[in-house]
Amino acid sequence: MLTIAAIQMCSCPDPSQNIEWLTKQLDQLPSERPLLVVLPECFAAFGSEQGRPYREDDGDGLVQNWLATMAQQHQIWLLAGSLGLSVAASDKITASSLLYGPSGQRQARYDKRHLFDVDVADNIGSYRESDYTHAGDAIVVTDVAGYKLGLSICYDLRFPEHFRAMADLGVDLIAVPAAFTAVTGKAHWQPLLQARAIENQCYLVAAGQSGQHLNGRATHGHSMIIDPWGVITSDGGQQLGIIVDSISKQRLNDVQQAIPALRHRRKF
Numbered sequence: 092m093l094t095i096a097a098i099q100m101c102s103c104p105d106p107s108q109n110i111e112w113l114t115k116q117l118d119q120l121p122s123e124r125p126l127l128v129v130l131p132e133c134f135a136a137f138g139s140e141q142g143r144p145y146r147e148d149d150g151d152g153l154v155q156n157w158l159a160t161m162a163q164q165h166q167i168w169l170l171a172g173s174l175g176l177s178v179a180a181s182d183k184i185t186a187s188s189l190l191y192g193p194s195g196q197r198q199a200r201y202d203k204r205h206l207f208d209v210d211v212a213d214n215i216g217s218y219r220e221s222d223y224t225h226a227g228d229a230i231v232v233t234d235v236a237g238y239k240l241g242l243s244i245c246y247d248l249r250f251p252e253h254f255r256a257m258a259d260l261g262v263d264l265i266a267v268p269a270a271f272t273a274v275t276g277k278a279h280w281q282p283l284l285q286a287r288a289i290e291n292q293c294y295l296v297a298a299g300q301s302g303q304h305l306n307g308r309a310t311h312g313h314s315m316i317i318d319p320w321g322v323i324t325s326d327g328g329q330q331l332g333i334i335v336d337s338i339s340k341q342r343l344n345d346v347q348q349a350i351p352a353l354r355h356r357r358k359f
């Protein structure tokens with residue numbers, strides 16, 4: 092068994108404030124180990140007063156040092172939903188998910204592949220993530236206590252082929268750190284998450300931003316843990332805090348044997 096937790100938060104632009112709040116949340120983690128904790132997209136800095144997104148150099152900085160310390164102190168796997176990392180010879184960042192192991196070592200990095208260049212009928216109106224973000228290329232699947240964890244971020248959720256690529260690598264669990272807008276989240280968040288879990292017959296853990304942010308954005312919340320049958324076993328609603336569940340190989344096998352859809356695929 093692996094215990095998984097997602098932390099739902101309402102991040103502000105200031106990394107020190109966000110990690111201070113998170114440090115207190117991490118003191119309230121369940122006692123079970125092994126434990127994977129997932130933080131939302133942009134947990135450390137959501138928007139910025141200067142309009143230039145917060146960033147750190149790869150492998151060094153206030154937030155990355157904090158992540159390594161927390162993973163080791165609590166003896167957890169800690170998935171930092173996304174952190175802006177500098178791109179060499181460019182003013183852009185990558186939106187990078189970083190996984191730390193209980194030793195405090197960084198074990199994986201995934202750079203968001205699909206960028207949210209979308210007009211939304213909310214008070215922001217126009218989102219153009221590619222103006223300041225460099226898209227990643229690689230699909231990343233890594234090991235957490237004998238479970239295969241696949242990585243995605245927010246808008247990636249709309250691209251089933253991203254998830255199918257990870258299913259083809261035998262993924263047991265996929266993380267979806269997010270900052271879905273309130274408007275699109277209300278319409279699409281839950282059905283997309285359930286579809287990705289059902290069609291790939293794996294667990295999903297989605298950690299969301301929730302509430303009204305200082306940068307003017309409203310985010311949807313509803314962090315969720317979904318099992319391979321599509322059952323929502325935890326839903327964080329709009330409250331800030333931790334949701335927890337456990338996952339098992341038995342459940343994965345049962346669902347995969349009940350409906351062998353992944354073996355019934357046809358080539359075009």
Ligand SMILES: O=C(O)CNC(=O)[C@H](CS)NC(=O)CCC(=O)C(=O)O
Nearest residue numbers: 133138207220245246270271272275
């Ligand atoms: O840029 C930042 O500061 C932080 N990043 C985000 O908030 C990202 C890019 S703007 N948001 C999404 O991907 C929302 C996707 C979404 O809401 C949908 O697919 O409907």
